[in-house]
Amino acid sequence: MAKFENMDFMSTAFTTGAFVASGDNVMVASWGFVGVMWGKKVFVAPIRDSRYTKEMIDKTGEFTVSVPAEGDMKAAVSFCGSKSGRDYDKWKETGLVRKKAQVVSAPLVEGCARYFECRVIGVLPMGDMDISAVKQWYPTADMHNFYFGEIVAEY
Ligand SMILES: Cc1cc2nc3c(=O)[nH]c(=O)nc-3n(C[C@H](O)[C@H](O)[C@H](O)COP(=O)(O)O)c2cc1C
DSSP states (O other): OOOOSSOOHHHHTTOEEEEEHHHHHHHHOOEEEEEEEEEEEEEEEETTOOOOHEEEEHSEEEEEEOOOTOOOOOOHHHHHSSOTTOOOHHHHHHHHEEEESSSSSSSSTTTTTTEEEEEEEEEEETTOOOOOOTGGGGGGGOOOEEEEEEEEEEE
16 A cells, blocks of 8 residues: 655645655755555656756656655755756765765765655656646746656655
């Protein structure tokens, strides 16, 4: 049965943001969905075309989500949410520490309140979806891709 351990800190994930790590890179996302599809627990992470994280997820098929406690790690959230892993080693720049995941190879961020380890089971680009209601979010056509990650561990 697709039963979640708990849903604590989800409001922090979708307001302040959560660290999304893949390969050896980490970014921040504050949009997304957690739910159940195909009898599996699923984290849907919307990742724009331009993100280095997209390259890493496409290459490894994995990502992790580390949710800080409310109001915590603000400087690291700001750095990882504005600088690209193409230009910076964000672990080194922020002092964030990698924490070993239980199932996937991608790292978690040490010291967070809530963790999800995900294996990609599908990706949906926005394609020709009608964006007339939300087009202000896409001034440069840097579209989102919805990565459906099966949650293989959460704690
Ligand atoms: C609070 C916050 C939320 C964000 N949410 C998302 C998101 O949901 N999807 C996304 O693609 N980028 C999001 N970003 C932007 C990326 O984190 C940012 O562009 C980052 O520098 C990408 O890093 P990368 O190129 O190393 O992948 C968010 C940034 C912040 C600060």
